[in-house]
Amino acid sequence: MLLYDKYCKTKIGYQCMQQTLKVQLRMGYIHVEISAPILLTSTNETPYGIYETIASGDSNPSTSGMGSGNYPPNENPSNAFDSNVTTKYLNFGTDEVEWGLNTGLYLTLQRGTSIAMGLRFSTANDFPNRDPLFVTLEGSNQSNASLNLGSSWTLIYSGSSGLATDPGRYSWGEIQWFSNSIPYASYRLLITQKRGSENSVQYSGFQLYGYPRLVPQLHLKIIQNTTTNGLESSVPVTCTTSITTSSVIVEYVTHILSKCNDNDILNPIMVGLGLMTQTEEFYNSDSIQSIFTAVLPLLAEYIIQNRNTEQHTDNSNLHYVYWLLCKMTGVMIAGPQQNSLEMEHTEKAC
Template identity: 40%
Template sequence: SGYFQFGVCKCKSGWTGFDCATPIYHYIDTVHSNILPIWNTKAGRNSNLTSIGYGKGQMPPNETISNIIDRNIYTKYTSFESSSADVISRRSGLNTGFYMILNTTICIVTGFQFTTAINQPKRDPVMITLEGSNADNSSLTFGTSWTLIYNGSSGLEIDPGRGEVGSLQILNNSQPYRSYRMLVISKREIESGVHYSEFAFYGHSCLPETHIQTRNIMAQTMSAYMRVTNDYPQPLILTTSTNTNMKDTFPSQTIEAGRTSPMTYISTGTEMCQSYFDIAYGSSTIKINMGQDEYVTDANFFGLKGQTETLFAPTKPFSKDTDYTFYFFGGPDVLPPLINSLIDANLPAITAYVSTNLFYFNLTNDIKLTIKQLDLTSQSIRCSYATLSPIHHQENNLQWNINMILNLNGKIFGSITYHYMSMDFNITLSNASMLTQAIVNISDLQVLSCTVTQVAFSIQSFNINNDLLMLVKAFFSTWYKLIDTPYNLASTLNIKYNNIIIDKLNIAISKLINTTLIKNVFKKKLMSDRTFHYDNDKMEQIKTNNSRWMSTPKIQSKMLSQLKIPGTHNSGSYELTRNLSEIIYGNIKFLWNLSANTAPANGQLPFNNDKIYVGRILLDYIIDTVLRISISQSRTIRQQLDD
């Protein structure tokens, strides 16, 4: 556990103290361990496996044993022992627990810690037993395979609250074991069953099974740049917690409305375990895992769908200092269903257009990529997050930020040409995501502009036709290294070809905005442009001076409640219908062009005719918004006159 350097005793990693004989206790990662629930079992006795259900010796289908190692306080493990879910007793749930087979590892466990469930404190375990074993898996059901190493408090004798960790319980154990068995022997109060949310082991000297002596193991560290964008119109309070096996952490902070936090460097520690931390903002909590090799990098969300989203964008081998850039967002959830409605209405037409109009990309001076066909379904492109917020939260906002994340699944067909040699390809994307950030300028609606400023990709899985892959591997090994894994492909898009993608998107958006139909939607219609038609009698009435109409004897002889004034601007707005009038008004003509139907897949872009296909959800939202703005009172004409 130590060594001498210049006559001084130096401690190896994991050890401390004057003589380097005191181990440093750390969290033991059990995410990939095999864990089995048991009931009707006592220390030193044979184990009985628990099944799924609500009766004797069972656990509810959504409250199974795997929940205690999922790092989610909103899930739990519940067991009933010899009773059932509807039986309340002192013994219900006792003599239940689990045995855990560590993943190809033996560890000296010297501590443990429970996390309570988010409800029903009477079910909390109070006293437990803990046993260890190095027997084969097939022998672990036998009581003789286990050695008792602890009998005492669970650390929950004093209730820490719901969804909170109990006291870390330290036990006197110096023997490494591959498997551990925990049994609950008493609970807090009379209730049906026993439950808990999380269970964690702490200890030291975790080694592969083939090594019994302690050796210094260092995990490969991982790093990222991280930032959080607040798309709400009010400040966002962000808190960071947990930070397990993290070296550089993201700080808690307040992010002002419409602002993004400073880009912060975060990195993992060197322990051989999963690194993770929690952040919370708005109504959401996010658990972020970071790791390489057998450890994972992902995010788990707990909160309202659509109000929080993230994208982990790979950056190596092009970036020398970090593995990822982490983008986090928080904002209103209004836009995603509206954008999905627009996608559903136009995706078939766009897919058909690509099949008849090839798209070309010059990757280098020698290599050209051609997109020939898209194989997409209604679920291939879905918007999981989108906001439109002013750059400056004040009146007369003329510039707006767009933040949008699309989830991508589907197949792309095309060809790649190198000099005069060409080969067809097809690539299938699964669970890919694309972040797009843009600025919309509406200072002059005659020259409306939308400029993409940032795109980023994350790809979980993809597949390329094998003949192309083998050709690239044989003749273009440098290229092969850029597309051989989902991580490398995403990194290539994020760094090497990012500017090309942004340029192509801006060209496409500019063409779309400049179509006649879209320009007409945003074209200014001044009051002076309106044409009104009157007959001669009405024109004579207009010429009459009615500026002193209330002074005439006819009006003066009436009480105020007897006056009828139907010409006020809002008198008839109490009962507007969802149907547009037969008269089309030029300044809002686009409302009559909106359609809930799906655009025809005829090889033409759906934005070049006199219809705007928005889908049913978006159309209803637009009409409802117009009604909400237009209805300025709820009183009928009669009620207004009576008033």
């Protein structure tokens, strides 16, 4: 993804998002480049088996056992994420459609909200006809019991599993890439077709690839709030820009800009705010209005406090803040671009 803007004439650069996002201001442009997607799933995932479930439908929990709707006790959903191709996840499903079909799992990623753009399967030890051939993948930002509701899920992929050509037993198939620009906290996988006639579907591994949240999870996970009784409470932060989370993001950014001088934390904050200026293309302008309103005075104060320091000429953050302050102000004044004609006129004006 490449984004350009003509507001800045400095040359700076920094990296964030766990080495997958680069930002450079050069030759009068801001240049944002995202490199290759990374593995999103880990061996610490907690998946939940499901059966007799279709995309957009309610999830039907699968349980341990040896009959309809079950998975064998030693062949449970967690085996799909243990990085061991000698273990497997097997689900019998039901004979209402065909054994093993419409089974799968859902999970909330341990790394946090991420943009999935690829998936990959590995085959199990035996019975090639149990291999999944076609699948669906859905995303959700709901939580807890809401994840059982079909209305909580949005379909983002329906297609091949990457095992159309049998790679052999204990083997990984090809990564299947797909278009998706929306970050989700949870993902639901369903098997819609298998290789042949068998009493179940099985696979030894399942992986998701894509981009993690812009701000590293370590720096974004917790904000300390003081409750009415004077006790501190921890508030988890998500990367969505809904009205509910906007206030949390504002508090987080306010705390970082006011209290922190660590560039490793400031840099991804600046990148995230810069990307938020791409309203309507990546973010809804109504959602980020409250964020910009609160952050603009902080950016101005940051400039005032740092512009006369000895490190001014070497402060790459300060140069970027100059640009960011102008860009965010412009977004607030202009508002969202309403239609293609206005967008075309804006491009010509630039």
